[in-house]
Amino acid sequence: MLFTSFPFLVLVLITLLLYYAPPLRSWQAMVLTAASFLFYSWEAPLLVILLVFSITINVVTSYYISRGAPGRQKFWAVTGVALNLGALLFFKYSPMFARTFFGGDHGSLGHFLMTIPLPIGISFFTFQGISLVVEVFRSKQPNDPFGYPEMVPASFKQHLQNTMLFKSFFPSLVAGPIIKAHEFYPQIRSKFVRDIPWQTAFRALVTGYFLKMVVADNLKDSTFWIEYPFFLGNSSLTLVTLLFGYSMQIFSDFAGYSLIAIGLAALFGYTLPQNFNYPYISQSFAEFWRRWHISLSTWLREYLYLPLGGNRRGNVRTYFNLFIVMFLGGLWHGAAWSYAVWGTFHGLALAAERLGRNWIRLPENRWVSVLRALTVFSFVTLAWLLFKLPKFSDVLSYLGAILHNRAATDPALVGHVFFYSLPVAGYYAWYLLKQRWSRATDYEFLLFGIMLAAIILDSGTTGKFIYFQF
Amino acid sequence: MIKRSIIVCFLALLAWHLAFPYLSRWYYVIPGQQRANYLRAQKFVHDSPAAARVIVGSSIADRLPDQALGPNHVKLAFPGGGAFTGLEIIRHSGRRPSVVWIETNMIMRDAEADLLENAVAPWRVELRKCSAIFKEEGRPSNFGVGIVKAAVAKACKVGGSLADGSGREPEAAKGPAPEQGMLDDVMRANRDHFERRPDVADLAKRVERLAGFVDELTRAGCQCVFFEMPIAASLVNLAEPVAVRKAVGDRFPRGTYHWLEFDSSRAYQTSDGVHLVPADADFVFERMLDFEKKQLQ
Numbered sequence: 001m002l003f004t005s006f007p008f009l010v011l012v013l014i015t016l017l018l019y020y021a022p023p024l025r026s027w028q029a030m031v032l033t034a035a036s037f038l039f040y041s042w043e044a045p046l047l048v049i050l051l052v053f054s055i056t057i058n059v060v061t062s063y064y065i066s067r068g069a070p071g072r073q074k075f076w077a078v079t080g081v082a083l084n085l086g087a088l089l090f091f092k093y094s095p096m097f098a099r100t101f102f103g104g105d106h107g108s109l110g111h112f113l114m115t116i117p118l119p120i121g122i123s124f125f126t127f128q129g130i131s132l133v134v135e136v137f138r139s140k141q142p143n144d145p146f147g148y149p150e151m152v153p154a155s156f157k158q159h160l161q162n163t164m165l166f167k168s169f170f171p172s173l174v175a176g177p178i179i180k181a182h183e184f185y186p187q188i189r190s191k192f193v194r195d196i197p198w199q200t201a202f203r204a205l206v207t208g209y210f211l212k213m214v215v216a217d218n219l220k221d222s223t224f225w226i227e228y229p230f231f232l233g234n235s236s237l238t239l240v241t242l243l244f245g246y247s248m249q250i251f252s253d254f255a256g257y258s259l260i261a262i263g264l265a266a267l268f269g270y271t272l273p274q275n276f277n278y279p280y281i282s283q284s285f286a287e288f289w290r291r292w293h294i295s296l297s298t299w300l301r302e303y304l305y306l307p308l309g310g311n312r313r314g315n316v317r318t319y320f321n322l323f324i325v326m327f328l329g330g331l332w333h334g335a336a337w338s339y340a341v342w343g344t345f346h347g348l349a350l351a352a353e354r355l356g357r358n359w360i361r362l363p364e365n366r367w368v369s370v371l372r373a374l375t376v377f378s379f380v381t382l383a384w385l386l387f388k389l390p391k392f393s394d395v396l397s398y399l400g401a402i403l404h405n406r407a408a409t410d411p412a413l414v415g416h417v418f419f420y421s422l423p424v425a426g427y428y429a430w431y432l433l434k435q436r437w438s439r440a441t442d443y444e445f446l447l448f449g450i451m452l453a454a455i456i457l458d459s460g461t462t463g464k465f466i467y468f469q470f
Numbered sequence: 471m472i473k474r475s476i477i478v479c480f481l482a483l484l485a486w487h488l489a490f491p492y493l494s495r496w497y498y499v500i501p502g503q504q505r506a507n508y509l510r511a512q513k514f515v516h517d518s519p520a521a522a523r524v525i526v527g528s529s530i531a532d533r534l535p536d537q538a539l540g541p542n543h544v545k546l547a548f549p550g551g552g553a554f555t556g557l558e559i560i561r562h563s564g565r566r567p568s569v570v571w572i573e574t575n576m577i578m579r580d581a582e583a584d585l586l587e588n589a590v591a592p593w594r595v596e597l598r599k600c601s602a603i604f605k606e607e608g609r610p611s612n613f614g615v616g617i618v619k620a621a622v623a624k625a626c627k628v629g630g631s632l633a634d635g636s637g638r639e640p641e642a643a644k645g646p647a648p649e650q651g652m653l654d655d656v657m658r659a660n661r662d663h664f665e666r667r668p669d670v671a672d673l674a675k676r677v678e679r680l681a682g683f684v685d686e687l688t689r690a691g692c693q694c695v696f697f698e699m700p701i702a703a704s705l706v707n708l709a710e711p712v713a714v715r716k717a718v719g720d721r722f723p724r725g726t727y728h729w730l731e732f733d734s735s736r737a738y739q740t741s742d743g744v745h746l747v748p749a750d751a752d753f754v755f756e757r758m759l760d761f762e763k764k765q766l767q
Contacts, residue, residue, distance in 0.1 A: 046749045218611070221502035229655040237560050237626070409626045415619030416501040419611065445471050449478020456483065457603060458611050461504045 001042040036170035058129040066152035080133035096335035132181040151185040156375035171264040177275040177295035191269030201266035210451040217460025228394040235409040245417035253284035255359035283372040283394030285349040323347040342386040497616035509606040511589035526556025527573025530699040557683040559714030562590035626631040664708040695728040700738040
């Protein structure tokens with residue numbers, strides 16, 4: 001079910017009514033869980049089986065880590081993580097391994113593996129499950145440096161109920177933000193209408209729907225020309241413009257989705273972590289990853305980079321850790337080697353940047369900052385090509401076409417991309433203006449009013465969220 | 471803040487509703503293929519004549535010349551779609567054309583759900599009746615994109631002026647025509663597509679679905695005419711076209727149903743193997759007009 005669809009609007013309204021109905025107050029978690037299951041199963045009911053399986057793994061293992069025999073904590077933690085990863089590997093990566101190592105002949109193992117469907121949102125709810133298992137395990141260790149709160153109640157039934165909600169919470173179920181267990185469990189309690197942060201919800205929902213429906217969905221109609229073989233007939237200028245347009249589209253699509261999720265969660269009294277913090281003004285790749293898909297980068301840092309040793313084991317090991325984290329982070333995005341190449345590109349950029357910091361000292365002034373931001377943005381944009389064109393040969397053809405195509409530039413296509421990229425530029429400009437002019441917020445109602453009108457008048461044709469495929 | 475934002479939104483809608491009819495169409499464009507499809511479908515639902523002659527099909531039939539169609543012909547041929555999209559729009563719009571031309575080339579494609587919802591969902595139809603700003607042609611971005619397009623055209627010194635001010639329906643941005651040297655890959659992709667043999671059961675189901683539409687339209691007094699748009703000779707006898715041709719031909723035999731046949735010995739020119747060049751598209755449409763005059767009541 002899409003956030004932008006009519007059935008979804010009906011689902012949210014009915015769920016809100018039931019959720020805040022006084023007689024059902026003690027059933028709030030169940031109401032929200034039931035709505036989440038309906039949301040998840042809307043187009044493919046059988047997917048619920050996998051979600052239930054994933055919930056079961058995490059409820060049982062986290063419960064026994066917390067409440068079972070102390071000597072068996074590690075066993076349950078390893079089992080929990082292994083089963084989570086096993087499900088992810090099986091459902092998400094089987095087709096990729098089959099394509100790489102087996103043939104696709106009918107009746108063969110390769111063909112069987114290639115036909116395994118990718119359950120929507122599996123990457124997101126699996127990572128949330130791993131965070132539960134790991135955090136409960138860490139909280140039980142003596143001298144726990146993380147100071148996680150108690151997340152597992154004595155009652156198994158209560159833990160089951162809480163975990164069902166944590167894993168299936170529909171605003172973030174299929175495309176994040178990835179919530180860590182310690183961020184979510186302490187929020188599970190009775191909610192009241194008077195506690196709804198209306199302003200937060202309104203701002204997030206209007207901005208999110210604007211970015212998704214007006215910017216991303218309109219840009220989508222132009223950026224489809226990036227696909228093979230359509231790009232072959234376009235000029236160099238058009239191809240470069242399309243690439244930058246796709247950069248704007250993917251930001252608007254994913255940041256829009258995250259904002260909608262944050263706004264929806266606020267309506268139900270939950271706070272989700274910020275997922276995007278104006279990433280395209282980053283002056284370094286390290287900063288980019290502190291601003292882009294923050295919930296994933298913090299997850300990778302806490303559960304992969306730091307356990308690997310982070311930057312505490314010397315330079316070589318630090319570079320290796322950065323590289324491996326970004327390689328796996330790339331693969332997390334999609335079951336194709338192009339995503340691994342994309343992650344490797346970012347890993348190498350992070351390592352090179354770290355290395356270069358010791359050798360090159362740039363002057364600190366506004367122009368250098370702008371130049372650095374433009375450089376990072378351009379490289380990030382170039383790398384998005386690997387997202388849009390999962391076949392590596394198509395990426396090379398596209399780059400070749402940029403260099404060699406001499407077709408006439410299509411002003412309609414360029415104009416379309418440019419026009420719908422303007423709101424993203426405005427979004428960033430407003431953020432920078434607010435930092436310099438505190439009274440800017442007094443006039444935000446004008447922007448929100450215009451964004452609302454644009455959603456009504458100028459939404460693009462419906463398109464699935466790009467990150468659903470991950 | 472929320473209340474003030476909603477008031478601003480309402481005022482913006484009102485201002486646009488009042489200003490829209492008076493705005494010059496000098497800088498105006500329908501950006502993108504998809505939105506051009508929406509515009510065309512909405513025009514059929516809201517503005518088509520009572521006994522229109524409708525052509526349903528894919529991008530292949532979309533090549534039939536807009537200028538030659540005249541007020542009585544409506545083209546519900548959608549790039550990216552097939553005949554089922556147009557047939558579904560006719561069914562749900564409540565309009566009953568006098569003639570429906572059914573392009574059979576792309577019946578393996580389903581009706582496009584989003585386009586259908588946009589064109590005929592009752593609440594959208596009612597909203598569009600209230601104000602033209604809720605139609606595709608009423609989007610503010612049509613002007614914004616038009617202005618930017620004109621600036622780009624001027625900067626790149628291509629395409630001349632964006633809009634010619636003639637008052638003609640704005641042409642959709644369809645992307646540039648590919649250079650001849652770059653068409654090999656496109657041809658290969660088309661060949662790959664047409665070489666795939668369709669699933670027999672699936673094809674049979676689609677043909678029966680088509681029969682359901684034809685029966686319904688015939689009962690409503692509409693005359694249906696089948697036609698297969700000519701494509702490049704190198705593609706015409708590949709697996710998919712052959713299978714579809716046989717299945718449709720068997721279900722709708724020539725003696726019982728109207729068929730417009732094209733001279734197979736003629737070498738039709740296409741831009742990419744499947745889409746006719748303008749001169750040949752004109753020729754095909756002339757044949758259709760001729761057929762209407764001689765064969766249909």
